[in-house]
Structures are given as structure tokens and as C-alpha cells.
Amino acid sequence: MASVHELVHDAVMSRRMPPWQPDACCNHYRFDRSLSDAECETLVGWIDRTRYIIGFDFQPGVRAMVHHVIVFAIDEAKIGELERRDGSDGRPGWDCFGEGSELQGDKRYVGGWQPGVLARVLPDGIGRELPAHRRHIGIAVLWTR
Numbered sequence: 001m002a003s004v005h006e007l008v009h010d011a012v013m014s015r016r017m018p019p020w021q022p023d024a025c026c027n028h029y030r031f032d033r034s035l036s037d038a039e040c041e042t043l044v045g046w047i048d049r050t051r052y053i054i055g056f057d058f059q060p061g062v063r064a065m066v067h068h069v070i071v072f073a074i075d076e077a078k079i080g081e082l083e084r085r086d087g088s089d090g091r092p093g094w095d096c097f098g099e100g101s102e103l104q105g106d107k108r109y110v111g112g113w114q115p116g117v118l119a120r121v122l123p124d125g126i127g128r129e130l131p132a133h134r135r136h137i138g139i140a141v142l143w144t145r
């Protein structure tokens, strides 16, 4: 499965996105939404760069069952293995123990939530780093019955 990074890179560089069919040869149209070469480079540059998460809002679907949520950034090298395990027992995700267990030591903490925590934005100038090689977010949820 392609990463969001690869999808956006491919869609933009092949000019499939944003959709705009008129050829620039013959006329200028209002509301032209195509990107210039420079804009393509800028956009692709953004997705290749480290990003910072500056706020959180968690909305569990089954609020009464969620004890806590821990969010971490996963190294791209782990993604293939984790995607193979995802749903392999017929249920979404996979069972694990202790904040992602086998991802311990490799994961990078991003944020978390427990009942009672409100949506929040970090103070000005503060962000949780999401390096370019960690585009995937892992979510460890402790469920209660």
C-alpha cells in the first residue's frame, strides 16, 4: 500500500491533482486551479520535510470503553510488517501490551488522551516533531470492558 506521501507526490507531479484539464497553450481561464512548477516543488518539499504537530483533539467512537490513547510516530521501516499484522486476526489493528510493545525503543511519542482531557493547542512555538521518515502514526488504545 502506498503511503500518503507517495500518493500526494505522484498525484501532484503527474498533474492529476489538483484536477485541471484545459491546456495552458491557448487561453487563460479564471479559477485555474492547476499548480505552477514552483508550486509543485513547494508542496512536494513540504511533504518531504519534518513536520510538527501543534494540537490534539481525540474523539473516541466508544467513549465508555477507552481507558487511554497513546499516539506515536512509526519509523517507515516498520510499516510493511505492521500492515501485514493489521487485521490478520479478523479485527482492526492488532493486540499488544504496553504502549505498542514491540515498537518500544523505536517509537516516538506524539501525544495522548484520557477521559476528561479537552482538545488542546500547544503554546506558541511548541510542536511535537514528526520527521519525514515517520509519516505513519500508531495509536495504542487501552480498552476497558
Ligand code: HEM
Pocket (backbone or CB within 6 Å): 007, 008, 010, 011, 012, 016, 017, 018, 019, 033
Ligand atoms: C494540491 C491539491 C491536491 C492534492 C495534493 C490532491 C491529492 C489527491 C490524492 C493523493 C488523491 C488520491 C490518489 C489519486 O487519485 O491520484 C486524490 C484524489 C481525488 N482528488 Fe485530489 N488533490 C488535490 C486537489 C483536488 C481538487 C482541487 C479537487 C476537486 C476540484 C480534487 C478532487 C479529487 C477527486 C475527485 C479524487 C478521487 C479521484 C478518484 O478516485 O478517481 N483534488 N487527490
